[in-house]
Amino acid sequence: xxxxxxxxxxxxxxxxxxxxxxxxxxxxxxxxxxxxxxxxxxxxxxxxxxxxxxxxxxxxxxxxxxxxxxxxxxxxxxxxxxxxxxxxxxxxxxxxxxxxxxxxxxxxxxxxxxxxxxxxxxxxxxxxxxxxxxxxxx
Amino acid sequence: xxxxxxxxxxxxxxxxxxxxxxxxxxxxxxxxxxxxxxxxxxxxxxxxxxxxxxxxxxxxxxxxxxxxxxxxxxxxxxxxxxxxxxxxxxxxxxxxxxxxxxxxxxxxxxxxxxxxxxxxxxxxxxxxxxxxxxxxxx
DNA sequence: TTGCATCCGGTACCCAGGTACAGGTTTATC
DNA sequence: GATAAACCTGTACCTGGGTACCGGATGCAA
Numbered sequence: 001x002x003x004x005x006x007x008x009x010x011x012x013x014x015x016x017x018x019x020x021x022x023x024x025x026x027x028x029x030x031x032x033x034x035x036x037x038x039x040x041x042x043x044x045x046x047x048x049x050x051x052x053x054x055x056x057x058x059x060x061x062x063x064x065x066x067x068x069x070x071x072x073x074x075x076x077x078x079x080x081x082x083x084x085x086x087x088x089x090x091x092x093x094x095x096x097x098x099x100x101x102x103x104x105x106x107x108x109x110x111x112x113x114x115x116x117x118x119x120x121x122x123x124x125x126x127x128x129x130x131x132x133x134x135x136x137x138x
Numbered sequence: 139x140x141x142x143x144x145x146x147x148x149x150x151x152x153x154x155x156x157x158x159x160x161x162x163x164x165x166x167x168x169x170x171x172x173x174x175x176x177x178x179x180x181x182x183x184x185x186x187x188x189x190x191x192x193x194x195x196x197x198x199x200x201x202x203x204x205x206x207x208x209x210x211x212x213x214x215x216x217x218x219x220x221x222x223x224x225x226x227x228x229x230x231x232x233x234x235x236x237x238x239x240x241x242x243x244x245x246x247x248x249x250x251x252x253x254x255x256x257x258x259x260x261x262x263x264x265x266x267x268x269x270x271x272x273x274x275x276x
Numbered sequence: 277t278t279g280c281a282t283c284c285g286g287t288a289c290c291c292a293g294g295t296a297c298a299g300g301t302t303t304a305t306c
Numbered sequence: 307g308a309t310a311a312a313c314c315t316g317t318a319c320c321t322g323g324g325t326a327c328c329g330g331a332t333g334c335a336a
Contacts, residue, residue, distance in 0.1 A: 007312065017313090018295055026293090037302045039313055055239055060198030063293070069243075072250065085251065092247045099240045101193055102233055105207075109230045112210065113223065143333095145282065155283085156325055164323090175332045177283055201323070277336105284331065294320085301314065306307100 003033060003041030013050035020050075028053060028067050059098065065091075141171060141179030151188035158188075166191060166205050197236065203229075 010017040020040075023029045029049065032040045049070070056066045072088045148155040158178075161167045167187065170178045187208070194204045210226045 005312075006314095016295065019293090021315090022294060035302080035313095037313085038315095039302065056243070057293090058198055059236060059240055059243070060196055069247075072247070088247055088251045092244065092251065095240055095244045095247060098197060099237060099244065102197055102237045102240065105194070105197070106230065106233045106237065109207075109210070109226055109233060113226045113230065143282075144284095154325065157323090159285090160324060173283095173332080175283090176285095177332065195323090279335095280333100281335105282331105282333075285328100287326100287328085289326070290324085292322085296319070297317085299315100301312105303310100303312075305309090305311100 003043055004046065006040045006042065009042045009046050009050070012047045013054075015050055015054070023050075023053070023063075026063055026067070028063060028070065141181055142184065144178045144180065147180045147184050147188070150185045151192075153188055153192070161188075161191070161201075164201055164205070166201065166208065 004012070006017055006020055010020055020029065024031060029046065032042045032046070034040060052070070053063075053066050056069060057063070061069065068087060069091055072091060142150070144155055144158055148158055158167065162169060167184065170180045170184070172178060190208070191201075191204050194207060195201070199207065206225060207229055210229060
Protein backbone atom coordinates (compact mmCIF):
# COMPACT_ATOMS: atom_id res chain seq x y z
CA UNK A 1 0.00 0.00 0.00
CA UNK A 2 2.94 2.28 0.68
CA UNK A 3 5.94 3.62 -1.23
CA UNK A 4 8.06 6.72 -1.46
CA UNK A 5 6.62 10.17 -1.94
CA UNK A 6 7.88 12.16 -4.90
CA UNK A 7 9.85 14.49 -2.67
CA UNK A 8 11.66 11.62 -1.03
CA UNK A 9 12.57 10.04 -4.33
CA UNK A 10 13.80 13.33 -5.73
CA UNK A 11 15.88 13.97 -2.67
CA UNK A 12 17.33 10.48 -2.53
CA UNK A 13 18.29 10.53 -6.19
CA UNK A 14 19.52 14.09 -6.11
CA UNK A 15 17.22 15.34 -8.82
CA UNK A 16 14.62 18.04 -8.98
CA UNK A 17 11.05 17.16 -8.22
CA UNK A 18 9.94 18.51 -11.58
CA UNK A 19 12.40 16.24 -13.26
CA UNK A 20 10.52 13.21 -12.00
CA UNK A 21 7.39 14.38 -13.70
CA UNK A 22 9.31 15.27 -16.80
CA UNK A 23 10.74 11.77 -16.99
CA UNK A 24 7.33 10.34 -16.44
CA UNK A 25 6.01 12.33 -19.38
CA UNK A 26 8.96 11.18 -21.48
CA UNK A 27 8.28 7.58 -20.59
CA UNK A 28 11.49 7.00 -18.66
CA UNK A 29 9.69 6.32 -15.44
CA UNK A 30 6.58 4.17 -15.30
CA UNK A 31 3.49 5.92 -14.02
CA UNK A 32 3.59 5.30 -10.30
CA UNK A 33 0.70 4.27 -8.11
CA UNK A 34 -1.26 7.03 -6.45
CA UNK A 35 -2.78 7.69 -3.09
CA UNK A 36 -6.53 8.15 -3.02
CA UNK A 37 -5.91 11.87 -3.20
CA UNK A 38 -3.72 11.56 -6.26
CA UNK A 39 -0.23 11.84 -4.75
CA UNK A 40 2.42 9.67 -6.37
CA UNK A 41 3.83 6.66 -4.54
CA UNK A 42 7.04 5.32 -5.98
CA UNK A 43 8.58 1.90 -5.48
CA UNK A 44 12.03 2.26 -3.90
CA UNK A 45 13.93 1.04 -6.99
CA UNK A 46 12.95 4.25 -8.68
CA UNK A 47 15.90 5.88 -7.01
CA UNK A 48 18.22 3.42 -8.68
CA UNK A 49 16.59 3.92 -12.01
CA UNK A 50 17.14 7.64 -11.68
CA UNK A 51 20.81 7.12 -10.95
CA UNK A 52 21.11 4.95 -14.00
CA UNK A 53 19.52 7.62 -16.11
CA UNK A 54 21.83 10.29 -14.79
CA UNK A 55 24.88 8.15 -15.29
CA UNK A 56 23.96 7.26 -18.83
CA UNK A 57 23.38 10.90 -19.57
CA UNK A 58 26.79 11.86 -18.29
CA UNK A 59 28.09 9.38 -20.82
CA UNK A 60 26.47 11.25 -23.63
CA UNK A 61 23.31 9.26 -24.21
CA UNK A 62 20.22 11.28 -25.00
CA UNK A 63 17.10 10.69 -22.95
CA UNK A 64 15.64 8.82 -25.86
CA UNK A 65 18.64 6.54 -26.00
CA UNK A 66 18.49 6.07 -22.26
CA UNK A 67 14.87 5.05 -22.61
CA UNK A 68 15.92 2.45 -25.15
CA UNK A 69 18.76 1.22 -23.00
CA UNK A 70 16.40 0.88 -20.09
CA UNK A 71 13.80 -1.12 -21.78
CA UNK A 72 16.33 -3.17 -23.63
CA UNK A 73 17.57 -4.21 -20.21
CA UNK A 74 14.09 -4.29 -18.73
CA UNK A 75 11.12 -6.22 -20.03
CA UNK A 76 12.92 -8.84 -22.02
CA UNK A 77 9.67 -10.79 -22.02
CA UNK A 78 9.14 -13.70 -24.29
CA UNK A 79 11.99 -16.04 -25.12
CA UNK A 80 14.45 -14.44 -27.53
CA UNK A 81 12.67 -11.35 -28.65
CA UNK A 82 14.46 -10.63 -31.90
CA UNK A 83 13.83 -6.89 -31.92
CA UNK A 84 15.17 -6.42 -28.45
CA UNK A 85 18.13 -8.68 -29.09
CA UNK A 86 18.97 -6.59 -32.06
CA UNK A 87 18.65 -3.33 -30.17
CA UNK A 88 20.85 -4.59 -27.41
CA UNK A 89 23.44 -5.59 -29.95
CA UNK A 90 23.40 -2.15 -31.53
CA UNK A 91 23.64 -0.41 -28.19
CA UNK A 92 26.51 -2.64 -27.22
CA UNK A 93 28.40 -1.69 -30.36
CA UNK A 94 27.80 1.97 -29.59
CA UNK A 95 29.00 1.58 -26.06
CA UNK A 96 32.12 -0.17 -27.25
CA UNK A 97 32.83 2.59 -29.72
CA UNK A 98 32.56 5.12 -26.94
CA UNK A 99 34.91 3.18 -24.77
CA UNK A 100 37.46 3.09 -27.57
CA UNK A 101 37.19 6.81 -28.13
CA UNK A 102 37.57 7.53 -24.47
CA UNK A 103 40.61 5.31 -24.31
CA UNK A 104 42.17 7.28 -27.14
CA UNK A 105 41.53 10.48 -25.26
CA UNK A 106 42.88 8.96 -22.10
CA UNK A 107 46.14 8.01 -23.70
CA UNK A 108 46.54 11.44 -25.20
CA UNK A 109 45.98 13.01 -21.83
CA UNK A 110 48.46 10.63 -20.29
CA UNK A 111 51.06 11.56 -22.86
CA UNK A 112 50.34 15.19 -22.26
CA UNK A 113 50.79 14.58 -18.58
CA UNK A 114 53.89 12.54 -18.29
CA UNK A 115 55.80 13.56 -21.37
CA UNK A 116 55.31 17.22 -20.53
CA UNK A 117 55.45 19.96 -23.11
CA UNK A 118 58.80 19.35 -24.79
CA UNK A 119 57.60 16.10 -26.21
CA UNK A 120 54.32 17.54 -27.41
CA UNK A 121 55.72 20.80 -28.67
CA UNK A 122 57.33 18.96 -31.56
CA UNK A 123 54.14 19.79 -33.37
CA UNK A 124 53.85 23.06 -35.19
CA UNK A 125 52.64 26.18 -33.43
CA UNK A 126 49.17 25.52 -34.68
CA UNK A 127 48.97 21.84 -35.54
CA UNK A 128 49.77 21.17 -31.94
CA UNK A 129 48.65 18.21 -29.91
CA UNK A 130 45.17 17.25 -31.05
CA UNK A 131 46.61 15.13 -33.84
CA UNK A 132 46.37 11.81 -32.05
CA UNK A 133 42.63 12.38 -31.95
CA UNK A 134 42.48 12.53 -35.70
CA UNK A 135 41.30 9.00 -36.35
CA UNK A 136 38.57 8.88 -33.76
CA UNK A 137 35.27 7.22 -34.51
CA UNK A 138 32.37 8.33 -36.65
CA UNK B 139 49.32 33.76 -47.41
CA UNK B 140 46.70 31.11 -48.08
CA UNK B 141 44.54 28.74 -46.07
CA UNK B 142 41.13 27.14 -46.23
CA UNK B 143 37.95 29.12 -46.67
CA UNK B 144 35.28 28.69 -44.06
CA UNK B 145 33.09 26.71 -46.44
CA UNK B 146 35.88 24.27 -47.18
CA UNK B 147 36.62 23.72 -43.53
CA UNK B 148 32.97 23.23 -42.69
CA UNK B 149 32.57 20.76 -45.51
CA UNK B 150 35.73 18.83 -44.69
CA UNK B 151 34.81 18.53 -41.04
CA UNK B 152 31.18 17.81 -41.72
CA UNK B 153 29.87 20.70 -39.67
CA UNK B 154 27.65 23.63 -40.46
CA UNK B 155 29.27 26.87 -41.51
CA UNK B 156 27.53 28.72 -38.71
CA UNK B 157 28.99 26.30 -36.25
CA UNK B 158 32.47 27.51 -37.09
CA UNK B 159 31.55 31.03 -36.13
CA UNK B 160 29.78 29.80 -33.07
CA UNK B 161 32.88 27.94 -31.92
CA UNK B 162 34.95 30.99 -32.63
CA UNK B 163 32.69 33.04 -30.37
CA UNK B 164 32.90 30.35 -27.73
CA UNK B 165 36.67 30.38 -27.91
CA UNK B 166 37.05 26.83 -29.19
CA UNK B 167 38.63 27.93 -32.42
CA UNK B 168 41.27 30.62 -32.52
CA UNK B 169 40.36 33.68 -34.55
CA UNK B 170 41.64 32.82 -38.01
CA UNK B 171 43.55 35.12 -40.34
CA UNK B 172 41.51 37.11 -42.79
CA UNK B 173 41.74 38.09 -46.40
CA UNK B 174 41.97 41.79 -47.10
CA UNK B 175 38.24 41.78 -47.59
CA UNK B 176 37.62 40.12 -44.25
CA UNK B 177 36.98 36.52 -45.28
CA UNK B 178 38.34 33.91 -42.88
CA UNK B 179 41.34 31.79 -43.82
CA UNK B 180 41.83 28.72 -41.70
CA UNK B 181 44.96 26.63 -41.24
CA UNK B 182 44.30 23.06 -42.35
CA UNK B 183 44.58 21.56 -38.85
CA UNK B 184 41.33 23.28 -38.03
CA UNK B 185 39.56 20.33 -39.59
CA UNK B 186 41.20 18.00 -37.13
CA UNK B 187 40.37 20.25 -34.23
CA UNK B 188 36.73 20.17 -35.27
CA UNK B 189 36.73 16.40 -35.36
CA UNK B 190 38.20 16.32 -31.89
CA UNK B 191 35.50 18.63 -30.66
CA UNK B 192 32.75 16.53 -32.18
CA UNK B 193 34.16 13.31 -30.80
CA UNK B 194 34.54 14.70 -27.32
CA UNK B 195 30.97 15.95 -27.47
CA UNK B 196 29.65 12.55 -28.41
CA UNK B 197 31.33 11.35 -25.25
CA UNK B 198 29.32 13.72 -23.19
CA UNK B 199 31.72 16.59 -22.65
CA UNK B 200 30.18 20.03 -22.74
CA UNK B 201 31.69 22.62 -25.05
CA UNK B 202 33.22 24.29 -22.04
CA UNK B 203 34.86 21.05 -21.00
CA UNK B 204 36.05 20.47 -24.53
CA UNK B 205 37.61 23.90 -24.49
CA UNK B 206 39.46 22.93 -21.34
CA UNK B 207 40.53 19.61 -22.79
CA UNK B 208 41.81 21.35 -25.86
CA UNK B 209 43.91 23.87 -24.18
CA UNK B 210 45.11 21.41 -21.63
CA UNK B 211 46.49 19.45 -24.57
CA UNK B 212 47.46 22.55 -26.50
CA UNK B 213 49.66 25.40 -25.30
CA UNK B 214 51.62 23.55 -22.71
CA UNK B 215 54.13 26.37 -22.88
CA UNK B 216 56.66 26.88 -20.17
CA UNK B 217 58.28 23.90 -18.47
CA UNK B 218 55.84 22.16 -16.12
CA UNK B 219 52.98 24.57 -15.87
CA UNK B 220 51.42 23.52 -12.61
CA UNK B 221 47.88 24.71 -13.37
CA UNK B 222 47.75 22.84 -16.64
CA UNK B 223 49.30 19.73 -15.17
CA UNK B 224 46.63 19.77 -12.55
CA UNK B 225 43.82 20.26 -15.03
CA UNK B 226 45.09 17.41 -17.15
CA UNK B 227 45.18 15.21 -14.10
CA UNK B 228 41.60 16.07 -13.25
CA UNK B 229 40.40 15.51 -16.77
CA UNK B 230 42.19 12.20 -16.84
CA UNK B 231 40.41 11.08 -13.70
CA UNK B 232 37.09 12.11 -15.22
CA UNK B 233 37.81 10.22 -18.39
CA UNK B 234 38.74 7.15 -16.42
CA UNK B 235 35.54 7.36 -14.45
CA UNK B 236 33.59 7.49 -17.66
CA UNK B 237 35.38 4.49 -19.02
CA UNK B 238 34.52 2.54 -15.89
CA UNK B 239 30.89 3.50 -16.08
CA UNK B 240 30.71 2.54 -19.72
CA UNK B 241 32.30 -0.78 -18.96
CA UNK B 242 29.65 -1.42 -16.34
CA UNK B 243 26.98 -0.64 -18.87
CA UNK B 244 28.67 -2.83 -21.42
CA UNK B 245 28.74 -5.82 -19.18
CA UNK B 246 25.10 -5.37 -18.29
CA UNK B 247 24.23 -5.23 -21.94
CA UNK B 248 26.31 -8.33 -22.59
CA UNK B 249 24.52 -10.21 -19.85
CA UNK B 250 21.22 -9.05 -21.22
CA UNK B 251 22.30 -10.28 -24.60
CA UNK B 252 23.73 -13.67 -23.99
CA UNK B 253 21.88 -14.74 -20.88
CA UNK B 254 18.54 -13.87 -22.44
CA UNK B 255 15.50 -12.99 -20.43
CA UNK B 256 15.15 -15.96 -18.10
CA UNK B 257 18.28 -15.02 -16.31
CA UNK B 258 17.30 -11.39 -15.99
CA UNK B 259 13.69 -12.01 -15.12
CA UNK B 260 14.74 -13.28 -11.73
CA UNK B 261 14.29 -9.72 -10.60
CA UNK B 262 10.92 -8.51 -9.48
CA UNK B 263 8.45 -7.06 -11.90
CA UNK B 264 9.61 -3.61 -10.93
CA UNK B 265 13.10 -3.94 -9.49
CA UNK B 266 14.10 -5.49 -12.75
CA UNK B 267 17.48 -5.31 -14.40
CA UNK B 268 18.89 -1.89 -13.75
CA UNK B 269 20.27 -3.13 -10.44
CA UNK B 270 23.80 -3.79 -11.69
CA UNK B 271 23.96 -0.10 -12.49
CA UNK B 272 23.34 0.78 -8.87
CA UNK B 273 26.90 1.49 -7.87
CA UNK B 274 27.84 3.64 -10.80
CA UNK B 275 29.99 6.69 -10.34
CA UNK B 276 29.25 10.09 -8.85
C1' DT C 277 33.41 44.62 -65.40
C1' DT C 278 29.97 41.87 -64.90
C1' DG C 279 27.87 37.93 -62.63
C1' DC C 280 27.44 34.37 -59.47
C1' DA C 281 29.10 31.73 -55.57
C1' DT C 282 30.75 32.50 -51.22
C1' DC C 283 31.29 34.98 -47.12
C1' DC C 284 30.32 38.77 -43.76
C1' DG C 285 28.06 40.38 -39.16
C1' DG C 286 23.79 40.56 -36.73
C1' DT C 287 19.74 38.79 -35.13
C1' DA C 288 16.15 35.47 -34.66
C1' DC C 289 14.80 31.00 -34.21
C1' DC C 290 14.93 25.85 -32.95
C1' DC C 291 15.35 21.56 -30.03
C1' DA C 292 16.69 18.99 -25.80
C1' DG C 293 16.53 18.87 -21.19
C1' DG C 294 15.11 20.67 -17.64
C1' DT C 295 13.24 24.32 -13.84
C1' DA C 296 10.01 27.77 -11.93
C1' DC C 297 5.73 29.57 -10.86
C1' DA C 298 0.66 29.88 -10.04
C1' DG C 299 -3.43 28.56 -7.93
C1' DG C 300 -5.54 24.77 -5.90
C1' DT C 301 -5.81 20.01 -3.17
C1' DT C 302 -4.04 16.44 0.18
C1' DT C 303 -1.72 14.84 4.10
C1' DA C 304 -0.02 14.88 8.55
C1' DT C 305 0.24 16.97 13.02
C1' DC C 306 -1.47 19.28 16.96
C1' DG D 307 -10.91 20.51 12.54
C1' DA D 308 -7.30 23.92 11.69
C1' DT D 309 -3.11 24.68 9.55
C1' DA D 310 1.47 24.08 7.44
C1' DA D 311 4.12 21.18 4.49
C1' DA D 312 4.07 18.59 0.61
C1' DC D 313 1.87 17.59 -3.59
C1' DC D 314 -1.15 18.21 -7.69
C1' DT D 315 -1.78 19.98 -12.91
C1' DG D 316 -0.72 23.26 -16.23
C1' DT D 317 1.94 26.53 -18.38
C1' DA D 318 5.87 29.57 -18.88
C1' DC D 319 10.58 30.17 -18.84
C1' DC D 320 15.77 29.08 -19.02
C1' DT D 321 20.37 27.16 -20.79
C1' DG D 322 23.27 24.80 -24.08
C1' DG D 323 24.26 23.97 -28.56
C1' DG D 324 23.48 25.00 -32.57
C1' DT D 325 20.92 26.72 -37.35
C1' DA D 326 18.54 29.95 -40.45
C1' DC D 327 17.83 34.14 -42.50
C1' DC D 328 18.87 38.93 -43.95
C1' DG D 329 20.87 42.54 -46.58
C1' DG D 330 25.21 43.70 -47.95
C1' DA D 331 30.36 42.96 -49.30
C1' DT D 332 34.00 39.97 -51.44
C1' DG D 333 36.38 36.72 -54.69
C1' DC D 334 37.09 35.00 -58.88
C1' DA D 335 36.31 33.49 -63.62
C1' DA D 336 35.00 34.57 -68.23
